[in-house]
Amino acid sequence: MKNQRILSGVRPTGHIHLGNYLGAIRQWVRLSQSLSKQGLNEQLFCIVDQHALTTQSDTNNLSLNTYTIAAAYIACGINPDESAIFIQSHVPAHTELAWYLSCIAPLGWLNRMTQFKDKAGKDTGQACLGLYAYPVLMAADILIYKATQVPVGEDQKQHVELARDLAGLFNRHCDVDYFPLPEPLINKSTARIMSLRDGSKKMSKSDLSDYSRLHLTDENDLLTLKIRKAKTDSDPIPDAIKGLESRLEAQNLLGIYANLTEQTLESVCQQFAGQLFSAFKPILTEVVISTLQPIREKIFQLREEKSYLNQILHKGAETANQLANKNLSEIRTLLGLVDR
Numbered sequence: 001m002k003n004q005r006i007l008s009g010v011r012p013t014g015h016i017h018l019g020n021y022l023g024a025i026r027q028w029v030r031l032s033q034s035l036s037k038q039g040l041n042e043q044l045f046c047i048v049d050q051h052a053l054t055t056q057s058d059t060n061n062l063s064l065n066t067y068t069i070a071a072a073y074i075a076c077g078i079n080p081d082e083s084a085i086f087i088q089s090h091v092p093a094h095t096e097l098a099w100y101l102s103c104i105a106p107l108g109w110l111n112r113m114t115q116f117k118d119k120a121g122k123d124t125g126q127a128c129l130g131l132y133a134y135p136v137l138m139a140a141d142i143l144i145y146k147a148t149q150v151p152v153g154e155d156q157k158q159h160v161e162l163a164r165d166l167a168g169l170f171n172r173h174c175d176v177d178y179f180p181l182p183e184p185l186i187n188k189s190t191a192r193i194m195s196l197r198d199g200s201k202k203m204s205k206s207d208l209s210d211y212s213r214l215h216l217t218d219e220n221d222l223l224t225l226k227i228r229k230a231k232t233d234s235d236p237i238p239d240a241i242k243g244l245e246s247r248l249e250a251q252n253l254l255g256i257y258a259n260l261t262e263q264t265l266e267s268v269c270q271q272f273a274g275q276l277f278s279a280f281k282p283i284l285t286e287v288v289i290s291t292l293q294p295i296r297e298k299i300f301q302l303r304e305e306k307s308y309l310n311q312i313l314h315k316g317a318e319t320a321n322q323l324a325n326k327n328l329s330e331i332r333t334l335l336g337l338v339d340r
């Protein structure tokens, strides 16, 4: 099997939630474990703090959030001995490559990015340049390591595809086969965990309502309350997926249960067929708590062990800088710059 290099990241904005865990981090842990078994252990997990700066209010708790995400990676099962866990701003090569990619990226490609349109709102003239250029920095995060696979949730697919297109463009621009074309790895059943308040919107750190998402740091009482208040309907659970069509909230809660208990949605429907959500919610709550409680306790414990976390982040940055600087030097030469 060809060597694979995995890279992914989470923005340290707001509260890390179940969508981030199921859509991204749980996948990283599984991939990471299987690659390590095969001796192909090139995995980089980044806390993308410079991306957080693109939404201004995020500077307030940036440092605490950065440590929380680092702690969450480990608490969820990323092994710091087998993966590089590091902070984006500790590896300056990301922003340097982002500039080089900016010099070839066609504006037309960036204009298609839906996340910019969502985040910038109606008055795009007031949005900052960083928010617009965000996908180019994200491409640099991936390409600076020549990563081959990028495990993410569905909402990041367009950005990873842009990274892939920019890799191809760079290769043609320099007439070399330099960057491998990175692939998004998206797990179908966890690609989009939806808001608990509105089943048509994804669970998101930026949703104004805390009740729309289950945070990895929520206490058990709060998890219970959020699930109790989660929007549902008064119909009984159907005996097959087909009966969930147009019942978005019902589908989301059953889907979360299916994912946490490692079952298919179809078998969960069969198991609870005919029951009301008032009876199902306490069962879901139990499963959520048994998954999130140990993660929360570990996050809190690690956040108290700052020097241990700093040691891991330092080691991760050292590995990342080594790989990135080697590639950056080659990239500078390919672009005709005089290397140092």
Ligand code: TYM
Pocket: 007, 008, 009, 010, 011, 012, 019, 020, 021, 022, 023, 024, 048, 051, 137, 138, 141, 142, 150, 151, 152, 153, 154, 155, 156, 159, 190, 191, 192, 193, 194, 202, 203, 204
């Ligand atoms: P971020 O911080 O918004 O989300 C981190 C990861 O969680 C996934 N995710 C979800 N998956 C399923 N359901 C949801 N409701 C849900 N919400 C979030 C995201 O898809 C993501 O995988 N731009 C990225 C961070 C980034 C990055 C990178 C990722 C920057 N550079 C390089 C990969 C590679 C972001 O904002 O993710």
